[in-house]
Amino acid sequence: RVHLVESGGGSVQAGGSLTLSCAASRNTASQYCWGWFRQAPGKRYEGVAAIDPDSKITYIDSVKGRFTISVDSAKKILYLQMNNLKPEDTATYYCAAECGIPGAGQPSMVVSGVEVGFESWGQGTLVTVSS
Secondary structure (H helix, E strand, O other), X not given: OOOEEXXXXXXXXXXXXXXXXXXXXXXXXHHHOEEEEEEXXXXXXXXXXXXXXXXXXXXXXXXXXXXXXXXEOOOOEEEEEEOOXXXXXXXXXXXXXXXXXXXXXXXXEEEOOEEEEEEEEOOOEEEEEEO
């Protein structure tokens, strides 16, 4: 598995912006499927955005137009630019890599029309948005 380390979380007021980063420890072909998940207190994991191996991008409806996922393949860093943040965006955000068939009970998301799970996960970074 790929070791992933997130950074960039913090506290902002509604309407503010944050950029999350996720650095990967090594390079593999399957690494070029990346995703961001989030988990709000007391709620299930929610897939937020993903890039598939063909560089096709998927967003959930609630973040479209506000969040942008990107990857610097040379530096092995995944980003999530979050603008116009809302209190309902408050959650711990996790980056994930190496997508495949989701395992039982594993968080998954639909990427380019296919439900996928991810083998490698970061430790999470907390984003708090106040009203």
